[in-house]
Amino acid sequence: MKYILNCAQMQQCDANTMEVFHVPSAVLMERAALAAVDEIVKEYPDPASRILLVCGTGNNGGDGLAMARLLFLRGYAVQIFFPGNEGKCSVEAARQLSIVRAYGIAFTTQFPEEEFDVVVDALFGIGLSREIGGIYRDVVAWMNEKRGWKVAVDIASGVSADDGRIMGITFRADFTATFGFAKIGQLLYPGASMTGKLAVEDIGIDEKSLLGEAPAVRRPEESDLSLLPKRSDDSNKGSYGKVLIYAGSRNMAGAAAFSARAACRTGAGLVKVATDEANREIVQSLVPEAILSTYDTGTDMHTFVKEQIGWADAVVLGPGIGRTAQAEQMVQSVLLEARVPCLLDADALNILSEHPEWFGQARAELILTPHLGEMSRLCRKPVAEMKGSLLETAGTYADRCGATVVLKDARTVIACRDGRFFVNTTGNHGMATAGSGDVLTGIIGALLGQAVSPDEAASLGVMIHGMAGDAAARRVGRTSLTASDLIEGICEVFP
Secondary structure, three states: OEEEEOHHHHHHHHHHHHHOOOOOHHHHHHHHHHHHHHHHHHHOOOOOOEEEEEEOOOHHHHHHHHHHHHHHHOOOEEEEEOOOOHHHOOHHHHHHHHHHHHHOOEEEOOOOOOOOOEEEEEOOOOOOOOOOOHHHHHHHHHHHHOOOEEEEEOOOOOEOOOOOOEOOOOOOOOEEEEEOOEEHHHHOOOHHHHHOEEEEEOOOOOHHHHOOOOOOEEEOOHHHHHHOOOOOOOOOHHHHOEEEEEOOOOOOHHHHHHHHHHHHHOOOOEEEEEEEHHHHHHHHHHOOOOEEEEEOOOOOHHHHHHHHHOOOOEEEEOOOOOOOHHHHHHHHHHHHHOOOOEEEOOHHHHHHHHOHHHHHHOOOOEEEOOEHHHHHHHHOOOHHHHHOOHHHHHHHHHHHHOOEEEEEOOOOEEEOOOOOEEEOOOOOHHHOOOOHHHHHHHHHHHHHHOOOOHHHHHHHHHHHHHHHHHHHHHHHOOOOOOHHHHHHHHHHHOO
């Protein structure tokens, strides 16, 4: 897991590195400039390349001025555009400004007329606290209109490091070289779409600079698959968990099949599907590996649930069950009877949005996996409002319900009951397809069945889901991707 920082946390890391470890600010600036320059040189190795560096008056501008010197000394055709007031320069920016002048590097305070191969944004760093206006708004708009590879230094000017919102206008980067740690606003939309490819550069600020204060937000990565339980040659199907999936109603058999197939592909030892009798032949045909238990319109759901639930090591509830009185009885009964971890999704969440008092009846650990529409119904908050506050929305609801909340969006966030968060960065737009969420429930359910904790099952399950989507996209393309492709993609995640 990699830590993701907000503005205040990153500024504290800078201060800790300088004050506690006695690393001078000038050294950090030089290392940042060197790291960013190396990225440019990798992309444009020909020194004949024309590079424009647009520099502000703060330390971000100082990084850009130092980059100009380093590129100039490597023989590149460098020009600096400095639209600000020199009298407002920070100490480090003023020092770098005097250095580039001593070297005689091309320098202008007016909009350059020529075109460039690379345009570097070093106007504002992570500390931007108000919307960009005045001449700087014109400068950012002008940079966006220029041709060439667009590079942001630390963060694209105009992107909030805290939440990814746009501060009036923003530089549209193709590539961002950020320093020390990724910033929350670079991973959440819309900031993520303005960041381009993100490289986290080592400049001497690392976890030691946190001084033991672990940030709340983390990003799962592929190496975290090592956290999953090891599989033994000396094992059997009972060793890998029994997952009970309440899913599907008449004309909604697909939800049950997708969840069950995904659970099987994610290593569940036994999967049982509890579904409407009308789905019997479909589910048996699509998932012959699964055990089947069915009900009909006359079934007393409380009795049915009580008979089934003692079998399970983990329960999935909700995909495609509908919102009938019988479905409501199913949801309440599972909450009353379950003693193993339960994942609640789709119609189960819609039902609970009308009966929030039922959360208090639950005795099991819960994972909720709402998309924004379902979350809007649960917390009575408009979707547009939640889009700008995913972490806050998920965290508040996790605290209120005592559950792990997986708030699904282009960047899914996971809020844990202890105040930790995870932001997933795997996956692609091809996963915006019917059945994708049902696949996710099966993945997480299988991990729960293998005794993975709810928080880890949620964070790793979402990452695996995205990795499966990326594998499927490489095979069939993003536009053509279906939920069935996602399930096959799971096979490429695990060795």
